[in-house]
Amino acid sequence: MPYVNIRLAGTLTNEQKQQIATEITDTLERIAHKPKSYVYIAFDEMPHESWAIGGRLLGSDK
């Protein structure tokens, strides 16, 4: 641990995921004093139609 799960609608490039992983791992090491090697990050890139905000399904009127 820590285990970080990032769930979002749409896709990211590998470059975006690598950059996000680098920054979040650095944040957790610097602020929470967790060793870098222990930080797991799992990305869930989900279809827009798998999310509802305020009762309204995203992407459903495409």
Added chain:
Amino acid sequence: MPYVNIRLAGTLTNEQKQQIATEITDTLERIAHKPKSYVYIAFDEMPHESWAIGGRLLGSDK
């Protein structure tokens, strides 16, 4: 928040997901007094073979 995650085997139509999101968002507003706009719902529509109940993998004998 609230954040609601619904995980199930198989797929739903967008109409089913919209209807479920509408009803659950309404339930949380009415019973838990959470503002509608804050309710996030994320659906995970998973293959049957990703679930086991009682030690038996679903869909594995299809």
Added chain:
Amino acid sequence: MPYVNIRLAGTLTNEQKQQIATEITDTLERIAHKPKSYVYIAFDEMPHESWAIGGRLLGSDK
């Protein structure tokens, strides 16, 4: 399955949780055609200070 996880800040009474569980289970049976007995719902009642929205920790200025 389905497995439903409801995560929110603050606490609910057992009566609220029972009412929410009743309504969501009914919704999933009626709309997604899942047998009632298979529906699992897990509530995570979390401290306000465990949530951040828009980069701002809830409850931290109390």
Added chain:
Amino acid sequence: MPYVNIRLAGTLTNEQKQQIATEITDTLERIAHKPKSYVYIAFDEMPHESWAIGGRLLGSDK
């Protein structure tokens, strides 16, 4: 309940998932005294590029 979520990079065969489900369900019955029929297991077989360990995205140099 119990609800068990297994998240890993790559894929498993149905035979592997069935064997893992059999063993984990047995473990939870024998050690935690939970009835077999109540044990739900959900597998998330994720792309390597959805995981970062120690700040480094898996599979990104393929």
Added chain:
Amino acid sequence: MPYVNIRLAGTLTNEQKQQIATEITDTLERIAHKPKSYVYIAFDEMPHESWAIGGRLLGSDK
């Protein structure tokens, strides 16, 4: 990874959690060929009143 999340109602002793962790880690190494050192297991021991099965809140009639 793998990351395993075990959610159940009630509490376990440290001995039970250690035994479950030993067995599940062994299962994932032997069947899924994942190195032991990479296996993370997180236990969520939840109040009975945080679970509903079949629309009925556990523990609510105590």
Added chain:
Amino acid sequence: MPYVNIRLAGTLTNEQKQQIATEITDTLERIAHKPKSYVYIAFDEMPHESWAIGGRLLGSDK
């Protein structure tokens, strides 16, 4: 969305959680182009004895 769940052993101060939330929200806005106001972050500060790494329960020999 995005919804970010950070699970770790031990506790953080509100200042640490606020700082982590600020940085991760900034990362997701800058790299993934997600509006700040949509970013939810939920912290699970768990007992050491709720984690096992490599088959060994943390904190169990205290």
